[in-house]
Amino acid sequence: MKIAVLGTLSACEAGISFIPTAAKPRQVLAMLATRADRVIPAATLVKELWGDAPPPSFQTTLQTYIAHIRSHVRAALLQSGQLHRRSPKDVLITRPGGYLLAPAGGSVDMWEFERQAFAGYRAMDSGDHVVASRKLRSALALWRGPALADICVGSILRLEIERLEEARLCALVRRIEADLHLGRHQEVLSELTVLVRQHPDNESLCRHFMIALYRSGRCGDALAAYRRLRTTLVRELGIEPSATVRELHQAMLAGLPELDVTEVRAARPGLAHTG
Known part of the structure; x- marks a missing residue:
């Protein structure tokens, strides 16, 4: 699986996209993608989707969105010939009180950005500005535009986007610092x-x-x-x-x-x- 949030949302299984076209399921998938491999409580998803005023049928509606995402996952698995190895419920897992998107050893651009940026920071701290510049450039090259630029976001995703953009700016400032040293x-x-x-x-x-x-x-x-x-x-x-x-x-x-x-x-x- 490949997940990308540093730009427009991208989520692929065996090279096949499983992103829904409807806005609300895309928003749910974006939430799951930003916290891949972690359980997101259903209450958090409800807060993201509807704020403090969820509709009376919010539980059923959320389950419908989850089912909608899984249908796209199933189509991607079927098209790629992987359905016999992994089911949609193995990709989007139901856990007590919430849901988890499982990359199963795949890549998440946000994780790679953080890994490369931290390597750059360590190099800066040790005075190796050549390595620092290279690592931070690699980290910043993962960005394809503003985080989740194509997603309608609520209060929780908005905070996550602000965190990511701040991390991007920090990496950019440190990369420029390394370049000035050089x-x-x-x-x-x-x-x-x-x-x-x-x-x-x-x-x-x-x-x-x-x-x-x-x-x-x-x-x-x-x-x-x-x-x-x-x-x-x-x-x-x-x-x-x-x-x-x-x-x-x-x-x-x-x-x-x-x-x-x-x-x-x-x-x-x-x-x-x-x-």
Whole structure:
């Protein structure tokens, strides 16, 4: 089985898709896919589908949606010639109080993303920026667009999507950090130009943007990026930029030579992890 949620929903058994066309069963399958190999209580599915106002027949309706998904699984198993080895109830399992989607050793892109990202983080922590950049790029390449972009979501899936998107942004920030350590400031500059516009209050992105601009000979633009960040934080949140960003700003004003070094070690505590 192959399950993908980092983009439009994809669920295949032996290469054959078993995604329903109806919106509510797709929503149920999306919930099961984001928690593959874990039991999801029926009450959680009900909350996702109808919030705090489920219809009187919600139990029967949910069972109908489960049956609908299983019918698509059966068709996929039949078409692939696997029905004699695995039944629809082996794929979408009923457990006491809930349901479980069993990949049975298959792949889930969300799991692979997390595995590659964590490997990248470990490499960053050990100072191996080449491996960190490669692992984080591999993790980010698994994304095909916004998570579950084609699913009508309720409150629970919305939170899961926010979690996934935050994990994606974190991996992206760390990959850019690794690239800056490797002297790729000009390569990441256009990417950062877009990202800081999309996330105007993200200090990590702005810090990386300032470093990339400064090392590309654009000190004035780097200082302007700081001013925009400060204006946004003060106006919208009532706070000043962090000490780390303020120190970077002061270092640029002073033209400290360590800013030009590709591998910034511990020359100054606040600058050591800026790239």
